[in-house]
Amino acid sequence: MIRSRIMKAGLSVVALMLLLTSGPALQAGVSKDAASKYLQNVQTGNPGLKSVGKMTFGPGGLLVVADPAKATITVIDTHDNGPLKKLEQKVSNIDVAVAASLGVEPAQIDIADMAVNSQSGKVYLSVKRTTDNQPAILVIDAKGKVKNFDLSNVDYVQVSLPGGEKSKIRNITGVALASDRLLAAAQSNEEFANKIYSIPLPLTHGTAADIFSAETYHVAHRRWETKAPIQSFVPYSNKGKNYIVGAFACTPIAKFPLDELQSGSKVKGTSVVELGSGNRPLDMLTYESDGKEWLLTNTFRFHWEKSMYGPSKWWGVRVNMDYLEAEDTNEEAARRDVKQKQGPDGIEIVDQLAGAVHIDKLQKKEIVVLRDNNGHLDLEIAELP
Template sequence: MRTKLLVAALLLASAATGRAEDLKTGTPELKSATALAFGPKGLLFVGDSAAATIYAIDTGDTKPAGDKALNVEQIDSKVAAVLGVAAKDVKVTDMKVNPASGNVYLSATRSPTSTTPALVKVARDGTVTAVSLKDVPFASVKLPNPATTAKGAPAVITQMAFVDGKLIVAGLSSEEFASTLRVIPYPFKDADKGTGIQIFHAAHNGALETHSPIRTFVAYKIGSEDNIMAAYTCTPLVKIPVADLKPGAKVKGKTIGELGNRNNPLDMIVYTKDGKDYILMSNNNRGVMKIPTAEFGSAAPLTAAVANGDTAGVKFETVKELTDVMQLDKLNDGNALVLVKAGTGFNLKTVPLP
């Protein structure tokens, strides 16, 4: 009876604090921070490509911070100030809004020539603070077969999303099909070798590619089927059923759009407006694209190469009001948060979803 009462007390304590039982207090030794994602109750996932490791960190940031717009000019200077470096030495590698609180988290490097990582919190009142990793509740999982070349190492973890109790991770592995999607249940136990992904790349002379990493993706349900909508450099849009993501499997994604070459996709979000779903995707050379999802289920796969610079497949429009967007995330149902170039620096801006 005493044992049962003790177990019940521990479970109640865990529920009250929002901490999973697998989290242990310690100091994560990050070697890099190339991707972020949020789980429930302020749980922050940090992808460390250099160490081929994913950390789950309890931020304790669960109190709603209000729904006011967040606009911070020269955010790079403010981040640099809390990190003790010059603004020119700060490079933001990812940005995510904590759905539990509405506060914003940035991953950054302290020098453009190194991968020394840092995490920064931007509160909804614009206050910028460094996130301490000393003696925090965390868990970690090692990826078993990461890409090992110097060129591929930064892309070991390119994007993550927490979906239905599982962390979906895109990046490069050392397998024959280097482009890999992993589905890692949480709480962590271990990570399997993942699923190798092949795609048809219309802008690359119709090549079948297995070594180009997914740059950004979103999870999206089409009918009753859960899918990954993935974007690659130069810029195919590919549909991959989550049910096909089995350890060791090799899967050919369905390319349903070619959005233009000489371009690198940066971030994607899904939102609903006037009863219709859209994907909003930022890119380094082709602006921000608004892509209706209505055609995703019926779109025929692309099977022919496209001419240099041409587009094909699902329709999209470029949002002319949004330029120089480097990071993008959904702030709330009506607004996005963007990190935009501003002269030699960067601003954080709240913008209406188009």
């Protein structure tokens, strides 16, 4: 058991031309006044977060933070624009340092998510102190030093995720900045519980998102489902069309079209790959290697007592992004060979993700990994294949 209990709320492509998922090569060229280009009616002060969940970085040091308790997304200008200083070495037992910074023991914190600022190399953690449910955002520098990110006087924009007359947001399972919009995935208490939210850029403080109800074919279950939430996702653009590519528990990867949808409408996802039942995706990102585009996801094997795919119940896989254009979908979607490390062609287990509780992209093929180590957590940089 991990002494630092990890919240599984999460909830970071045929050449994505997307500001967030394109990575540091594009972000490095973004000026320090990125906030003025992507945010409007910027507030200064304390955003009043009641909780901190899924996070991601956009260009120019913009940190996107989900607050499930308030059903809001807050974008904070961290003014953290570099220069790039990568983590110098592996930091063992980082959970001990994280807990100590909050004045508690490792068993008294929940780490909801990790986001890496690819411009500075700093690692941000969203954490809850369980003794009093106090949320915090912590920053880890190149030396492995942990400090609190002061929220008392920040520049920010906050937008709401609306529900229906009788609906309520239960959880926000993912956030991302695409080239033209902010995206979020959430779960409500409605029959069509799986929700996708979209807000056009620039973001204006106080506005509300458009909302879509999502339905997905779960290959392993052989049925359409409306309640299972997207666990992790990335924006995806292909042939001029925009999508969300999301992973679900048990474990289909599906794409959802976003163009020409009206707020309140229902959208059906197309399942293109099935990774096998008994798994819960945690994070998702894309990268390029040897001229190929790969979709990478780390997962938690909640059926680990039945079988494991490596040395840890946390494991990961990469999928050739050509599968996103596959014609064989839903019932005929490609299935990972659960008895082999690789197969079919273009779907394979990634050794670097063994034990990976959270991952995020640093640059090119480098990722930062928060890794389980016999109940503690280590922080390190890993090179992808």
